[in-house]
Amino acid sequence: EAGVAQSPRYKIIEKRQSVAFWCNPISGHATLYWYQQILGQGPKLLIQFQNNGVVDDSQLPKDRFSAERLKGVDSTLKIQPAKLEDSAVYLCASSLRQALNTEAFFGQGTRLTVV
Amino acid sequence: AQKITQTQPGMFVQEKEAVTLDCTYDTSDPSYGLFWYKQPSSGEMIFLIYQGSYDQQNATEGRYSLNFQKARKSANLVISASQLGDSAMYFCAMREALHYGQNFVFGPGTRLSVLP
Numbered sequence: 001e002a003g004v005a006q007s008p009r010y011k012i013i014e015k016r017q018s019v020a021f022w023c024n025p026i027s028g029h030a031t032l033y034w035y036q037q038i039l040g041q042g043p044k045l046l047i048q049f050q051n052n053g054v055v056d057d058s059q060l061p062k063d064r065f066s067a068e069r070l071k072g073v074d075s076t077l078k079i080q081p082a083k084l085e086d087s088a089v090y091l092c093a094s095s096l097r098q099a100l101n102t103e104a105f106f107g108q109g110t111r112l113t114v115v
Numbered sequence: 116a117q118k119i120t121q122t123q124p125g126m127f128v129q130e131k132e133a134v135t136l137d138c139t140y141d142t143s144d145p146s147y148g149l150f151w152y153k154q155p156s157s158g159e160m161i162f163l164i165y166q167g168s169y170d171q172q173n174a175t176e177g178r179y180s181l182n183f184q185k186a187r188k189s190a191n192l193v194i195s196a197s198q199l200g201d202s203a204m205y206f207c208a209m210r211e212a213l214h215y216g217q218n219f220v221f222g223p224g225t226r227l228s229v230l231p
Binding site: 048 | 147157161162165210218221
């Protein structure tokens with residue numbers, strides 16, 4: 001079974017530029033998450049989708065971050081314009097369903113450096 | 116308030132010995148799930164073990180076991196017979212039934228270093 005795919009693996013941009021990350025979850029997984037992990041910290045949830053609907057985006061900085069999940073499969077996360085403090089690893093995860101005992105499977109992440 | 120607390124930023128253990136990584140959590144929800152993940156230096160998050168709030172027995176998965184003390188709201192991970200490959204960051208996470216979407220909340224993590 002293929003895992004969660006993310007691209008690109010690394011990205012370096014200048015502040016005020018825009019950037020987009022792509023995620024392809026495990027086939028059949030209805031729930032998709034985007035996390036931001038700043039160096040030395042635990043992952044912080046940015047947005048959660050159930051199929052193609054947003055379940056929770058309370059911690060997404062909506063003035064600069066946006067995300068979509070078209071057709072309930074692939075998802076993109078965009079930052080525009082980027083700030084220095086956006087430097088982090090962006091992790092995508094998926095789970096089969098929303099249930100207490102269902103683990104999330106993670107991709108390898110995209111390491112973003114804003115200079 | 117922090118939902119998940121991991122008070123040990125770093126831990127050292129000798130190879131082949133056992134080690135306990137602490138996790139305490141905060142919830143008023145009677146129904147929740149607790150997870151432990153491992154993150155090696157390569158960056159991927161690897162699921163290790165799960166404990167449900169209504170589970171009567173402590174969860175075990177191979178060399179991993181979870182010391183679940185519900186009244187104390189703690190869910191410590193025990194790794195037996197440590198191996199060099201266990202060196203990594205370890206994260207405790209929680210899902211609450213009443214939280215809309217039941218999203219995962221992660222703690223700050225503990226860096227485990229296994230010494231030869």
